[in-house]
Amino acid sequence: MxxxxxxxxxxxxxxxxxxxxxxxxxxxxxxxxxxxxxxxxxxxxxxxxxxxxxxxxxxxxxxxxxxxxxxxxxxGHHVAGMLESIMGVAATLGPRKVLPGPRDNAMRQARVCYDHLAGEAGVAMFDAFGGHGFLKVDDEAVTLAAKGERFFEDFGLDLTAMRSKRRPLCRACLDWSVRRSHLAGSIGAAMLDRIVEMKWIRREKDSRILRFSPTGRQSFERMLRG
Amino acid sequence: MxxxxxxxxxxxxxxxxxxxxxxxxxxxxxxxxxxxxxxxxxxxxxxxxxxxxxxxxxxxxxxxxxxxxxxxxxxGHHVAGMLESIMGVAATLGPRKVLPGPRDNAMRQARVCYDHLAGEAGVAMFDAFGGHGFLKVDDEAVTLAAKGERFFEDFGLDLTAMRSKRRPLCRACLDWSVRRSHLAGSIGAAMLDRIVEMKWIRREKDSRILRFSPTGRQSFERMLRG
DNA sequence: TCAATAGTTTGGTTAGGATCGAACTATGAA
DNA sequence: TTCATAGTTCGATCCTAACCAAACTATTGA
CATH class of the missing domain: 1.10.10.10 (Winged helix-like DNA-binding domain superfamily/Winged helix DNA-binding domain)
Structure with missing residues (x-):
């Protein structure tokens, strides 16, 4: 009760x-x-x-x-997580009847999920990191591998600072648009920060949509190839 | 929109x-x-x-x-997960003003969270498994260690059958009553099944409360000690 | 001090939806 | 067949809460 x-x-x-x-x-x-x-x-x-x-x-x-x-x-993150989980349930309710408009398509490609990268780009990144052995992925359970530590440090992330926070380093977050996981947690957040910082991606004003610059997309894909 | x-x-x-x-x-x-x-x-x-x-x-x-x-x-589990995450947010909103009644206390001790063990007993089990190196716990990210594989098989779980399912083996689930994590995922569910099967614990009718039998509690604690 | 912008409070209207009793349908038992 | 139980549908009532306009407070700038 x-x-x-x-x-x-x-x-x-x-x-x-x-x-x-x-x-x-x-x-x-x-x-x-x-x-x-x-x-x-x-x-x-x-x-x-x-x-x-x-x-x-x-x-x-x-x-x-x-x-x-x-x-x-x-x-806080607990609220963001709750909202994503509700969206996750909403996404299972049959495929959308209405065709996705151009705005929805952009969202589907790349958007920010509270503070990390989501959408197809986010899923691709998550898969690549798993494939290269940077992250050890056991479905929803994600841990950082030694190989990954080197990679993220090289990319410009300060892992030691992150470890001191209470927030988990890696977490899988179910993507409502693609129904697959992308990378959340402090590494997920830091990766997005760094990518924006390097101008690979630009945040569209007053929206969750992220837009790749032409060279940014190339660099991003090169990164995924490893 | x-x-x-x-x-x-x-x-x-x-x-x-x-x-x-x-x-x-x-x-x-x-x-x-x-x-x-x-x-x-x-x-x-x-x-x-x-x-x-x-x-x-x-x-x-x-x-x-x-x-x-x-x-x-x-x-499905996505719905159960959503509900738990909402409860999680509710739990952060200041400690309860009303003192927990006896029913609440029983709930706090041991209850079922959809299909796995939650409450203090659940948290204790999760911590013990982490401490013994059965599970590798990186905050919310949980993976099964080799040592754990042996343990769970010995305990009577069929890991190979579980691996074939889409559901993740291990997952941490935030406990709203204790504000710490307990074990969800298919291993979490199977552990509860097994514990009930061995009559260590009995499900109270029409409730989420779980009651230990006296000998059951002893066996459970022995298991936690390893 | 006065004007302009950001936000809150108040009061009154309206609509959606939660509720129940009563009538209805479906399944099982005698 | 007839009765009993489980559940749904219908109709009417009632109440909450969302909404806006207008008046009010607070901060900034001139």
């Missing part, structure tokens, strides 16, 4: 379309202001404000005030 | 207290009839019936007819 109440409380927060759209927008990983989120959800500012209070009250969002702006972000 | 709609659709199914209670009851892993679920949720049969149609329609439940009974169960 108790468990059910808790379940319902959290789920009902996500269960409203306006709020769900806000949360989906925040899956992009960047903090957004109340007005941006109102626009995203297609409601007026007052309505958005009420929703945002509920979400923060409910522990799903974290808010930081900056001057006359209020930036909202997901409260 | 699209992602938000999907999110809301699934989440709103879980977001109703009556439905959430039904789902929580089904986390026990056993299929239940419509009347049992009505009782569990505290609603009349007609209401329950409506909810159950929505849940099956929505792809969260699977129903099998048996004579004049209809047995409902979770549609």
């Amino acid at each position: 108790k468990a059910g109440t808790d379940l319902a409380q959290i789920a009902s927060l996500v269960g409203d379309p306006a709020r769900a759209n806000m949360l989906a927008a925040l899956m992009g990983g960047t903090a957004l202001t109340a007005s941006e989120l109102a626009l995203e959800a297609g409601v007026t500012l007052p309505t958005a404000s009420a929703h945002l209070s509920k979400l923060t009250e409910g522990g799903l969002l974290r808010v930081t005030r900056q001057g006359r702006h209020r930036y909202y972000a997901l409260a | 699209k992602a938000g709609t999907d999110l809301a659709q699934i989440a709103s199914l879980v977001g109703d207290p009556a439905r959430a209670n039904m789902l929580a009851a089904l986390m026990g892993g056993t299929a239940l009839t419509a009347s049992e679920l009505a009782l569990e949720a505290g609603v009349t049969l007609p209401t329950a019936s409506a909810h159950l149609s929505k849940l099956t329609e929505g792809g969260l439940l699977r129903v099998t007819r048996q004579g004049r009974h209809r047995y409902y169960a979770l549609a």
Whole structure:
């Protein structure tokens, strides 16, 4: 009985379309202001404000005030993980009836899943790392292999710093668009950071879509080949 | 926009207290009839019936007819996983104000989480397996070690059969009651089966609670010591 | 100090959906 | 066949919560 109440409380927060759209927008990983989120959800500012209070009250969002702006972000990885797992269930409900538009296609190719690379590019990267023996993949269980340590360090990641954090180094995250796994965890996040830093990929404004630059795609594919 | 709609659709199914209670009851892993679920949720049969149609329609439940009974169960592990992840988020929202009753205490000790052992006993088992080097644990990433293969085979599990399934062998599942991980995946499920089979533990009727027999607890602890 | 922008609060409207009783269908038992 | 039990469908009621407009507060800039 108790468990059910808790379940319902959290789920009902996500269960409203306006709020769900806000949360989906925040899956992009960047903090957004109340007005941006109102626009995203297609409601007026007052309505958005009420929703945002509920979400923060409910522990799903974290808010930081900056001057006359209020930036909202997901409260943590556990929330992001929960949202992805809900999307995962949604994705199993039969293939989409509507044909994917161009926007959806871009999403399917490469997008950010909270703070790491997802979509076909993410899956390809995950598979390549497994194939080269950088990661030891036992379905959902992923561990870093010695060969991988060298590779990631060479690529510019600071593994020792990451190990000191509580967050797991590698994690498999089920991709709702492709129904296969991509790389999450702190290495996943750091890889995306580095790839953006090197300008292989550019984040599209106010969206989860990632766009490869022509040379970036080449470099990325060269990396996958090892 | 699209992602938000999907999110809301699934989440709103879980977001109703009556439905959430039904789902929580089904986390026990056993299929239940419509009347049992009505009782569990505290609603009349007609209401329950409506909810159950929505849940099956929505792809969260699977129903099998048996004579004049209809047995409902979770549609799959992805649904169970989603529910646990929602509970996980709920658990982070500050410690419970109300003191845990005796029922809650039993739950906290040992319960079934869909099909594997959870609660303090589950966490203890997970830690022991990690400590003995049966499992290699890198936070959430868990892999089976050679030493573990021998152990589990000796304990009576058929690993080769499990490997042929799509389900991962080992997975860490965050325990909402203890805020630490326990063992899920097919090995987790098989371990619970075996432990019940050997009568170390007995499932309490119509509940997720597991009760150790006195000798069972001794054997269990002996196993943990290795 | 005044104007402009960001966000919250208040009050009133509306719609969706949860609920139940009563009538109906289906399966099993006598 | 007839009765009992399991479950669904229908119709009506009721309540919550989402929504917006307008008024209000807070921060920045001039």
